[in-house]
Amino acid sequence: xxxxxxxxxxxxxxxxxxxxxxxxxxxxxxxxxxxxxxxxxxxxxxxxxxxxxxxxxxxxxxxxxxxxxxxxxxxxxxxxxxxxxxxxxxxxxxxxxxxxxxxxxxxxxxxxxxxxxxxxxxxxxxxxxxxxxxxxxxxxxxxxxxxxxxxxxxxxxxxx
Numbered sequence: 282x283x284x285x286x287x288x289x290x291x292x293x294x295x296x297x298x299x300x301x302x303x304x305x306x307x308x309x310x311x312x313x314x315x316x317x318x319x320x321x322x323x324x325x326x327x328x329x330x331x332x333x334x335x336x337x338x339x340x341x342x343x344x345x346x347x348x349x350x351x352x353x354x355x356x357x358x359x360x361x362x363x364x365x366x367x368x369x370x371x372x373x374x375x376x377x378x379x380x381x382x383x384x385x386x387x388x389x390x391x392x393x394x395x396x397x398x399x400x401x402x403x404x405x406x407x408x409x410x411x412x413x414x415x416x417x418x419x420x421x422x423x424x425x426x427x428x429x430x431x432x433x434x435x436x437x438x439x440x441x
Contacts, residue, residue: 283377285384288333288345290325293317295342296333303367307402334384336368336377344368346381356395361385363399382415400425 288296297317304313323330336344344367351362363385368377385397401408409419428436 282339283375283380284337284340285334285380286337288324288335290321292333292335292342293320293324295335296320296324296345296347299342299345299367299369300347300365302369303365306367306370307405331364334381336381338372338375338377343372344377344381346385348385350394351398353395358393358395360394360396360398361389363397366399378411379415 294317297315297320300315301310301313304310324333331347331349333345333347335342345365346363347365348361348363350359352359366378366381368381382397389397401412413419
């Protein structure tokens, strides 16, 4: 019943629907401004900026993992950065999230990568416990930093 497969350009609409469902779950439904065209350009163009795997249950897309490669200067090797992992609430408890993470772990091992890393919202206790049960560790000593919007523009212009 469960199939994990690499996303194809025809999946852009399904991926966007899953992204919107994730945003609803994370209490930020208005934050999604991505379009199918964005996903097609950045995931399936000449130089893909991300990759995605789709979890299907009886042929229906019910989850996804969207990721890209990062690089560890200390290890001298690439790794996988998992941007989003999501399973529709109606299909949780069926091993789908675990199957998506197993897929990424197997891919990392097959490609000689050093790690799979991601962020999780601090209030998302079910996800945190799920990840810990799979062997993930919390890196609480690290702060997440981001420059975006007007601050990104101002920083870019400060070098002129």
